[in-house]
Amino acid sequence: MSASRRSGATDELGPGGSEPEREGPAGSDLLAALLDGMDAALCAFDADGVVTHWNREAERILGWTAEEAVGRAGFAGWAVRSADAEEVEARLMSAMDAPGRQVNEFALLTKDGRRVLVRTQSAAVRGPDREPAGVYCAFSEVHAQIDLERSIALSEALLEDAGWGVVLVDADLRPAVVNAYAARALGAGRTSVLGRPLGELLSQGVEELESALTHVLAEGAPPAPAELWVTVRTPEGERRRCWRSGFVRLSSPLAEEPVPLGVGWLFQDVTEARQGEQEASLLRFRTQQLHRAARAAAECENPAEAVAVHLDFALAGFADHAVIDRVAEGGAETDRVRLVRIAETPSGAPGPCRLDGRAGLPVLYADGHPALQCVERAGTVRAGAGSLKGDAAREWASARQWPQGTVHALCTVLRSRGRTLGAVTFLRTSHRTAFERADAMYAEDVAAHIATALDLAALLPEEG
Numbered sequence: 001m002s003a004s005r006r007s008g009a010t011d012e013l014g015p016g017g018s019e020p021e022r023e024g025p026a027g028s029d030l031l032a033a034l035l036d037g038m039d040a041a042l043c044a045f046d047a048d049g050v051v052t053h054w055n056r057e058a059e060r061i062l063g064w065t066a067e068e069a070v071g072r073a074g075f076a077g078w079a080v081r082s083a084d085a086e087e088v089e090a091r092l093m094s095a096m097d098a099p100g101r102q103v104n105e106f107a108l109l110t111k112d113g114r115r116v117l118v119r120t121q122s123a124a125v126r127g128p129d130r131e132p133a134g135v136y137c138a139f140s141e142v143h144a145q146i147d148l149e150r151s152i153a154l155s156e157a158l159l160e161d162a163g164w165g166v167v168l169v170d171a172d173l174r175p176a177v178v179n180a181y182a183a184r185a186l187g188a189g190r191t192s193v194l195g196r197p198l199g200e201l202l203s204q205g206v207e208e209l210e211s212a213l214t215h216v217l218a219e220g221a222p223p224a225p226a227e228l229w230v231t232v233r234t235p236e237g238e239r240r241r242c243w244r245s246g247f248v249r250l251s252s253p254l255a256e257e258p259v260p261l262g263v264g265w266l267f268q269d270v271t272e273a274r275q276g277e278q279e280a281s282l283l284r285f286r287t288q289q290l291h292r293a294a295r296a297a298a299e300c301e302n303p304a305e306a307v308a309v310h311l312d313f314a315l316a317g318f319a320d321h322a323v324i325d326r327v328a329e330g331g332a333e334t335d336r337v338r339l340v341r342i343a344e345t346p347s348g349a350p351g352p353c354r355l356d357g358r359a360g361l362p363v364l365y366a367d368g369h370p371a372l373q374c375v376e377r378a379g380t381v382r383a384g385a386g387s388l389k390g391d392a393a394r395e396w397a398s399a400r401q402w403p404q405g406t407v408h409a410l411c412t413v414l415r416s417r418g419r420t421l422g423a424v425t426f427l428r429t430s431h432r433t434a435f436e437r438a439d440a441m442y443a444e445d446v447a448a449h450i451a452t453a454l455d456l457a458a459l460l461p462e463e464g
Contacts, residue, residue: 041118044125046134049074049093053136061118061141063111079108095122096132105142117142164268165243168250171262173198173213185241185269187234203238205230209245216247216263227270242274243267279438282317286442289313293449303456307343308353310453311424314446318439319426321345321403322353324414324450325371326422328362337375338362339422369400374411374423380440383409393430402427410435412443416451424450 041061044053054069062079072078074092076085088106095102101123107115120139127133159166165182167175175193183190186201199206208228216222225246232239245267252261293313297306311322325339341363345353365372370383385396385407397406408428414421424447428435435443 040138041140042136042138043069044134044136045074045092047096047132049089052134058139061110061116061139062108068111075108081107081109092120092122092137093135095135095137096124098124108139164266167265167267169213169263169265171217171260173210176262182267185232185243185267187232187236187239201233203231203233204240212245212247213263213265216249217260221246221248227274228267240271241269242271244270282438285317286445289316290445290449293446297449297453303453304355306453306456307450308355310446310449311343311345311353314426314443315345318442319410320429320432321406321427322424323402323427324422324424325363326414326454327375327420337372339365339371339375342422363401365401366399370409370411371423371425374413374425375420378413378415378420380413380444381411382435382440383411384434405429408432408434410439410443412440412447414447414451414454416455421451421454 038055039057041058042053042055043051043058046052051069051072051074054064054066058069059065064079069079074085074089076082076089080088084106091102091104091106101121104120104122105117106120107117110116118139119142120137122135122137124132125134125136159177159179162179162181165185166177166179167182168177170176174195174197176195178186178190178193180190183193186193188201193201198210202209205228209230212222212226212228225244227242227244229240229242232241245265247266248264250261250264290313293310296313297309300306300309307324311324315322322345323341324343326342328338328340339362341356343353343355370381374381383400385393388396388407393407394404397404400406400409402409402425406427407430410426411423412426413423424443426435426439426443
């Protein structure tokens with residue numbers, strides 16, 4: 001038996017003549033096939049409240065087949081409790097006299113006796129004379145509707161109000177949907193980033209991000225979040241950021257086989273927290289280095305060796321090279337400061353700091369050299385090659401008599417007992433960042449230890 005009651009079809013032709021009844025497409029069979037193919041649970045009642053249609057989804061939800069449902073008068077005694085039958089029937093059939101659709105919620109009974117809360121939408125069915133001829137009703141389990149509403153609400157909240165970035169990346173690794181947080185993090189508008197390669201948005205870290213996205217597309221989500229350091233291109237310039245990222249693979253729910261739609265990328269900016277942790281860790285390390293240097297220097301019989309010990313310990317994780325220049329004899333009384341090299345680290349190969357300066361020959365520093373400025377000002381001076389690259393950067397370092405590859409310098413004055421003894425210069429190559437304020441503070445601490453050792457070594461002549 002079909003999902004609806006069957007009825008014949010008769011054609012009347014012309015006055016006084018008729019053809020015998022012939023079989024054509026059964027309208028009720030076609031309607032039943034259409035109703036059975038729909039995802040919604042559907043049923044219909046005639047004007048007397050008798051069930052005329054019942055599709056497969058209604059059978060799935062309640063367990064009653066079309067053969068058991070069609071032809072029954074209302075839901076009383078089988079699909080609804082007797083105590084509720086009158087109210088349910090009244091609310092359903094009231095749609096015949098009401099405009100538009102009526103929405104109701106009530107409990108129905110399954111074939112095995114369970115109660116199921118459903119949400120119904122019912123409306124009148126009009127006959128050829130436009131008079132009410134019955135009611136059709138579409139219904140679904142309330143929890144399924146609530147799940148759908150929650151999914152939609154969650155999607156909207158993630159894309160509007162979430163306190164972390166949400167980016168839906170398509171199979172070509174291009175942003176397809178971006179929420180407000182992510183747009184701000186990427187330094188662009190929500191629509192301007194759509195469809196653009198990630199390499200146009202990030203100048204560094206794009207390879208790691210694309211590798212992670214490709215892995216998720218192929219293998220699925222990783223077991224834990226990952227922290228990615230990236231450099232974002234913005235109208236104000238480049239910004240170095242750390243994003244704690246999670247990934248989920250998106251597949252089409254409508255396909256029989258999983259079809260990848262892209263990757264859901266969720267991230268939160270944790271740059272400040274990570275930088276704070278790094279600074280605290282760096283401060284602990286540098287404090288430990290100063291303590292180790294002081295202990296090692298205390299074991300040196302020759303105070304001059306203590307100078308080299310302090311410099312060797314200071315370089316670890318701080319700089320690539322260092323030089324120490326002392327004020328030449330009589331240099332403090334002349335108009336032009338002259339400096340003599342007394343110690344330096346090897347520039348060609350790793351090794352301990354070498355002591356020198358026995359000849360007492362001044363270093364040929366040009367006017368305005370950072371080391372000379374440092375001594376004259378009795379303070380700290382920072383210098384850098386800036387945007388110079390290649391040969392220009394090498395010439396910049398050579399002109400200042402620093403090892404090849406130097407692009408950043410930090411000169412700190414050496415003072416002890418109110419006297420300016422010279423300067424210590426720390427040098428970094430291109431693979432390190434420029435010296436910052438925290439680096440200058442550490443250099444001043446190192447310089448204080450070196451100046452004390454220089455004083456003990458009596459490398460400066462006694463003042464008359």
